[in-house]
Amino acid sequence: MYTRPFSxxxxxxxxxxxxxxxxxxxxVSPTSIFAPVSTPAQSIFDLSVFVLQVTAAIFIxxxxxxxxxxxxxxxxxxxxxxxxxxxxxxxxLELAWTVIPVLIVVVLFLAAARVIASIQNAPRPSSAIQVxxxxxxxxxxxxxxxLKVVSANELHIPVSDPAHPTPTFLTLLSADxxxxxxxxxxxxxxxxxxxxxxxxWVDPHETGLYLGQxxxxxxxxxxxxxxxVYVDSREDFDRxxxxxxxxxxxxSTVSPGQRLFETTACVNCHTIAGTAAKGTxxxxxxxxxxxxxxxxxxxxxxxxxxxxxxxxxDRFKPGCKMPSMGLTVQQSAVVAAYLVxxx
Amino acid sequence: xxxxxxxxxxxxxxxxxxxxxQLHEWVSTVDHKRLGVLYILYALAFLLVGGxxxxxxxxxxxxxxxxxxxxxxxxxxxxxxxxxxxxxVAMPVLFGFANYLVPLMIGARDMAFxxxxxxxxxxxxxxxxxxxxxxxxxxxxxxxxxAPDVGWFAYAPLTSKTFSRGHSTDFWTLxxxxxxxxxxxxxxxxxxxxxxxxxxxxxxxxMPLLVWLNLVMAVLVVLAVSPLTAAQIMLxxxxxxxxxxxxxxxxxxxxxxMHFFWVFGHPEVYVLVIPAFGFASEIxxxxxxxxxxxxPVMVAAxxxxxxxxxxxxxxxxxxxxxxxxxxxxxxxxxxxxAVPTGIKIFNWLATMWGGQIHFxxxxxxxxxxxxxxxxxxxxxxxxxxxxxxWQLGNSYFVIAHFHYxxxxxxxxxxxxxxxxWFPKISGRxxxxxxxxxxxxxxxxxxxxxxxxMHIPGILGMPRRIYxxxxxxxxxxxxLIVTIGVFFQAAxxxxxxxxxxxxxxxxxxxxxxxxxxxxxxxxxxxxxxVYNFAKIPEVASRxxxxxxxxxxxxxxxxx
Numbered sequence: 080m081y082t083r084p085f086s087x088x089x090x091x092x093x094x095x096x097x098x099x100x101x102x103x104x105x106x107v108s109p110t111s112i113f114a115p116v117s118t119p120a121q122s123i124f125d126l127s128v129f130v131l132q133v134t135a136a137i138f139i140x141x142x143x144x145x146x147x148x149x150x151x152x153x154x155x156x157x158x159x160x161x162x163x164x165x166x167x168x169x170x171x172l173e174l175a176w177t178v179i180p181v182l183i184v185v186v187l188f189l190a191a192a193r194v195i196a197s198i199q200n201a202p203r204p205s206s207a208i209q210v211x212x213x214x215x216x217x218x219x220x221x222x223x224x225x226l227k228v229v230s231a232n233e234l235h236i237p238v239s240d241p242a243h244p245t246p247t248f249l250t251l252l253s254a255d256x257x258x259x260x261x262x263x264x265x266x267x268x269x270x271x272x273x274x275x276x277x278x279x280w281v282d283p284h285e286t287g288l289y290l291g292q293x294x295x296x297x298x299x300x301x302x303x304x305x306x307x308v309y310v311d312s313r314e315d316f317d318r319x320x321x322x323x324x325x326x327x328x329x330x331s332t333v334s335p336g337q338r339l340f341e342t343t344a345c346v347n348c349h350t351i352a353g354t355a356a357k358g359t360x361x362x363x364x365x366x367x368x369x370x371x372x373x374x375x376x377x378x379x380x381x382x383x384x385x386x387x388x389x390x391x392x393d394r395f396k397p398g399c400k401m402p403s404m405g406l407t408v409q410q411s412a413v414v415a416a417y418l419v420x421x422x
Numbered sequence: 423x424x425x426x427x428x429x430x431x432x433x434x435x436x437x438x439x440x441x442x443x444q445l446h447e448w449v450s451t452v453d454h455k456r457l458g459v460l461y462i463l464y465a466l467a468f469l470l471v472g473g474x475x476x477x478x479x480x481x482x483x484x485x486x487x488x489x490x491x492x493x494x495x496x497x498x499x500x501x502x503x504x505x506x507x508x509x510x511v512a513m514p515v516l517f518g519f520a521n522y523l524v525p526l527m528i529g530a531r532d533m534a535f536x537x538x539x540x541x542x543x544x545x546x547x548x549x550x551x552x553x554x555x556x557x558x559x560x561x562x563x564x565x566x567x568x569a570p571d572v573g574w575f576a577y578a579p580l581t582s583k584t585f586s587r588g589h590s591t592d593f594w595t596l597x598x599x600x601x602x603x604x605x606x607x608x609x610x611x612x613x614x615x616x617x618x619x620x621x622x623x624x625x626x627x628x629m630p631l632l633v634w635l636n637l638v639m640a641v642l643v644v645l646a647v648s649p650l651t652a653a654q655i656m657l658x659x660x661x662x663x664x665x666x667x668x669x670x671x672x673x674x675x676x677x678x679x680m681h682f683f684w685v686f687g688h689p690e691v692y693v694l695v696i697p698a699f700g701f702a703s704e705i706x707x708x709x710x711x712x713x714x715x716x717x718p719v720m721v722a723a724x725x726x727x728x729x730x731x732x733x734x735x736x737x738x739x740x741x742x743x744x745x746x747x748x749x750x751x752x753x754x755x756x757x758x759x760a761v762p763t764g765i766k767i768f769n770w771l772a773t774m775w776g777g778q779i780h781f782x783x784x785x786x787x788x789x790x791x792x793x794x795x796x797x798x799x800x801x802x803x804x805x806x807x808x809x810x811x812w813q814l815g816n817s818y819f820v821i822a823h824f825h826y827x828x829x830x831x832x833x834x835x836x837x838x839x840x841x842x843w844f845p846k847i848s849g850r851x852x853x854x855x856x857x858x859x860x861x862x863x864x865x866x867x868x869x870x871x872x873x874x875m876h877i878p879g880i881l882g883m884p885r886r887i888y889x890x891x892x893x894x895x896x897x898x899x900x901l902i903v904t905i906g907v908f909f910q911a912a913x914x915x916x917x918x919x920x921x922x923x924x925x926x927x928x929x930x931x932x933x934x935x936x937x938x939x940x941x942x943x944x945x946x947x948x949x950x951v952y953n954f955a956k957i958p959e960v961a962s963r964x965x966x967x968x969x970x971x972x973x974x975x976x977x978x979x980x
Contacts, residue, residue: 108895110882112813123809130807134800141796144771149789152710154778162971163777167979168716176768177761184757191757191807192750198809199746216585251743256580257676259741259816263882267812270742273579273670275677277743290894294741294816294884296573298580299493302887398493 109290112263116310117239117283118246119198119266126194133187198267201280208236208247214258214271214293216400217300218362218375228323229350231362232375233307237316239282245313246282256298262291262308270295283310292376299398305376319369326353327365327421336417343404345414351421361401367421374399385415452536453951454521457543459847461518464547466918468510471554473911475503480871480904486892496888497571502553504574505594508690509601510550512832516697517546517608519839520636522847524612526942526949527630529621529958534614542607549601556593570594573886575687576657578668578679583661592661595654602651609643612636621941623960628980630940630963631714634721635700638728639693645732646689653682677742684735691827692731696724698832699766701839702788706770708842708938709785710777713976716769717963723762723769730759740811749808756806763799767792783857787838790865794830798823801876819879825872837864837917844921845935849947850928856920860913867909874902939964 108114115121212234213220221230236247251260253271260279261268269279283289293304311319340346341355348361356364367373370380377395378384387394390411392401406414448456478499482490491499521539525532533539556569570590572580581591616637620629629637657679659665666672668679707714714720737756740749770792779785801823805811814820837860844852878896890896934943944966945954962968962976 108881110894112880112882120813123813126807127804127810127813130804130810134803138796138800141767141771142793145789145792145796148771148774149779152774152777152779154780162711165713165974165976165979166715166772166776167713168719169772172768172772173716173719173765176765180761180764184760187803187807188754188757191753191809194809195746195749195753198812199749256585257577259884261816261882261884263813267809268741268815269812272676272742274673274675275743291882292884292887296497296577296580296886298585299497299571301497302493302889 110263114264116285116287116289117265117281119279119281120264122194122197123267126190129190130187133183137183203248203280204244204246206243206245207280208245209250210234210236210247211250211252212260212271214251214253214255214260214297215360216255216298217293217304217396219304219306220254220362223320226320226324228320229363230323230366231370232305232372233309233370235309235311235316235319236281236283237313238286238310239284241282241284244282246280248278248280251277251279257295258293258297258304259295260291260306261294262289262306264289265291265308268294283308286310286312286315300396303375303377303396303399305372307372307376322369323366327351329353334417334420336413336415339406339410340414340417343406343414345404348401364418364421367418369422382415382419385418386411389414450540452532452540454525454533454536454539455847455949455951455953457539458518458520458522460543461514461521461546464543464550465511465515465518468506468514468550469914472503472506472511473914475499475506477907477911479503480907482888483890483900484904485901486890486897488889491888493888494571497573497886498569500886501570501573501576501594505553505570505598506550507828508574508694509598510546510553512694512828513601513605514546514550515836516639516694517542517605519701519836519843520612520639520697521608523843523942524615524633524636525619526945526953527633527940528616528619528624529941529954529960530615530619531953531957533611534619535611538607538611542604542611545604545607546601547604549597549599549604552600553593553597556590559589559593575683576679577683578657578674578676579670581657581661581679582669582671584671592658595657595661599651599654599658602647602654605643605647606651609640609647612640613644616640621958621960627718628960628963631703631717631720632697632700632940635696635703635724638724639696639700642689642693642696642728642731646686646693649682650686653679653686656682677739680739680742681735684738685732687738688735689728689731691824692727694832695827696727698791698835699724701835701842702770702791704940705784705788705835705838705842706773708936709780709782709788710774711780712773712777713964713967714769715772715775716765717980719765720769723765726762727759730755730762734759737806737808737811740808741815753806753808757803760799760803760806767796767799782841783852783854783861784838784842786858786861787834787841790861791831791834791838794826794834794868798826798831801826814879816885817879818883818885819876821885822872822875822879825875829868830872834868837861840917840921842936843942844924845931846942846947846949848925848928849931850924851931851935852924852928853920856916856923860916860920863909863916864913867906867911867913870906870909871903872906874899874906878903934966937970939967941965944969 113124115124209225211222211224219232221234237245239245251269251271253273255273258271259268260271265281265283266279269277271277287310289308289310291306291308293301297304346356346358348358350357350359350363350365352365372378373380373384373388374395378388389406390408391403392399448460451457478491479496482488482496521533568590570593572586572591576594579585616633656665656667660667660669666674668674668676670676703714703720734752734756736744736748736752805814805820805823841852841857877899881895883890883896931947933946941958944958958965962980964976968975968977
């Protein structure tokens with residue numbers, strides 16, 4: 080499946096570009112648009128192969144003509160100083176290089192129109208999973224309204240068997256500025272714009288982790304607004320939902336970390352379900368330790384990074400919206416010790 | 423018409439006047455040639471500034487997780503780089519050439535409105551200074567920065583008071599507002615000049631192509647810059663008078679700003695590229711020793727590009743969630759532009775076909791332009807195919823594409839134009855050896871940078887990120903891209919050195935060093951203040967060809 084584009088791409092941009100679609104290493108990049116695993120990405124890929132072939136053909140023809148003219152009609156040392164024959168135009172030629180491009184444009188247009196309709200106007204099956212994605216400066220909020228789950232930065236969706244499709248439909252909203260949801264191997268990007276709800280869908284055919292990131296400049300930390308999409312088997316997904324819909328485990332005694340968390344401004348921004356923390360400005364922390372990363376992919380989620388993050392968020396993400404709370408390193412460690420119990 | 427009676431100062435004359443007196447003459451001038459030179463020098467200065475900003479961006483991205491500059495500085499740099507290059511380099515330099523060349527090529531003694539001309543130049547100049555004053559007077563997104571950091575298309579609501587405190591966005595808005603008035607003034611001036619001031623015999627069908635193309639460009643400026651100016655005023659109303667046009671927190675529309683911006687932004691591409699086509703349409707025939715092929719078709723194709731170009735803006739917005747019908751329409755209109763653009767490339771090719779091509783520096787640049795513009799057009803077709811754009815949009819592929827247009831297309835023909843008209847403007851020849859060195863350095867740098875920049879885009883690298891993690895397959899390409907920048911910078915320094923050296927030391931050029939055919943070569947180099955002692959009369963598109971070949975004049979065939 081990577082051989083057809085291979086030739087076209089190679090001609091177009093040379094050896095370098097071909098590396099992206101190299102069949103032996105389909106994962107040269109975890110974010111290559113030429114390694115689709117979901118229907119929208121696949122239809123775009125098929126269209127792009129066609130477009131690349133057509134443009135490569137045009138390129139070869141015009142490039143050859145130009146090169147021929149440049150080589151063949153150089154001024155020769157032997158010219159006698161006379162001007163070449165003056166030609167002012169040719170109606171036949173003008174017609175030829177108008178009509179042929181018009182035909183090519185019509186073909187390319189129809190090919191694009193078909194894919195636009197197939198992606199944008201796809202019906203939503205009743206088995207579809209519904210997720211609301213809310214873009215924040217500089218993190219992602221994921222809500223599963225019918226499943227009563229709220230999570231952040233790491234999206235879990237079920238794999239979709241083509242025989243029994245369970246696609247995921249995303250409603251895209253923004254809490255502040257413009258953002259864009261882009262996971263290249265799953266689908267093209269769609270913007271998250273305040274006051275302008277958008278939607279898109281994916282139906283990944285393979286389980287795994289798919290990376291992406293915000294693709295619309297949204298402020299200082301646009302670069303570290305990373306996206307991780309976990310495509311789980313149906314059983315794993317159901318287990319994940321089951322686990323995420325639980326409130327935080329309540330212990331009979333309030334730990335010092337929890338007390339510190341609840342008596343500083345942490346609770347103004349973060350929610351930990353089942354406790355006094357009910358803020359909505361920052362990510363929901365109820366199941367923080369079920370996530371691999373913190374700071375929207377800025378760092379690995381472990382106790383050391385958590386302490387450093389709480390102590391000085393700017394260290395991982397200069398310009399991020401989480402302020403330093405003025406805690407000492409020891410106090411940060413106490414809070415982190417509480418956070419690592421949130422599984 | 424200019425009322426100045428002071429002769430053009432030529433270097434080496436015995437009667438050199440005091441510097442202050444000369445400076446006063448330049449500052450108070452209303453002569454179209456001097457204003458043209460001012461525009462060009464002003465743009466060259468900003469080219470250096472914008473180039474330094476680009477270099478800072480590229481050094482930061484040379485390897486993953488680099489710490490050359492902070493995200494705040496990076497964001498300011500790409501905002502200032504884009505704004506500077508479009509509004510204070512590309513437009514002024516093209517206006518400069520239009521100012522200088524249009525009256526000379528149509529056999530006029532000045533622009534239609536010399537005082538408006540001076541006013542427009544100074545508006546543009548002060549607009550640029552205002553933008554750069556933000557480094558001292560502005561505050562960024564967090565009240566801690568200085569220069570604008572909202573991106574050159576400044577999407578709402580990032581520009582609202584909520585997200586952009588302080589005054590950095592105001593500097594951006596006001597400087598574009600001010601220079602926008604300058605642009606509209608110059609555009610009206612060019613239109614009036616072309617329509618009203620042509621010499622006897624020069625019907626519309628006998629104008630040099632460069633004049634035609636500048637006329638079309640000027641019409642586009644009036645149509646495109648006006649909505650931008652309106653949008654800037656609306657943004658100011660939002661920020662200071664409690665308006666809610668783009669204030670999404672109060673029900674305003676972020677998408678409306680996008681429409682306003684791109685209904686300016688896309689025609690702007692043609693505002694820049696059409697005069698570049700004009701340079702190519704003058705240089706290629708002269709160095710191929712043949713008349714331009716298909717003159718009427720070239721004019722029609724240009725008008726067609728301008729017309730269709732007004733209806734393609736939303737292809738910058740394929741990812742904002744337009745309906746499938748809207749997306750489909752903008753795919754069609756965008757791809758339709760490929761047809762007249764292709765016609766132009768084929769006509770230049772046919773002009774070279776059967777000629778005797780002299781590869782002097784101007785022709786080298788125009789030849790490279792043809793190859794590069796071909797590639798830019800083809801990547802444009804890919805981006806115009808909306809679903810493909812859903813992947814490629816806002817990635818480094820787009821950056822590569824539009825730099826291919828603006829650098830590979832526009833800047834290359836501009837360099838060609840600099841070398842081609844330098845003898846006319848300065849009276850001296852440039853150094854051919856340095857010119858060729860500039861060409862090869864810049865071409866190598868251009869291809870290292872912008873060919874390889876397509877690849878990280880395909881591999882999922884979005885634009886405007888100040889850092890990235892290793893392991894995405896982006897590292898090597900970013901390294902190559904940054905290396906290319908230094909070749910380009912070296913090329914530009916050779917170019918500036920060549921201009922300076924040749925201005926003082928070059929051999930005298932004479933009035934017609936290229937054995938060319940349009941009217942500017944019939945007067946002295948540099949031309950006198952009044953341009954022509956006697957207003958010329960023409961019978962064809964190539965009046966000097968008719969003079970040189972009385973046995974076989976063009977008007978037999980046109």
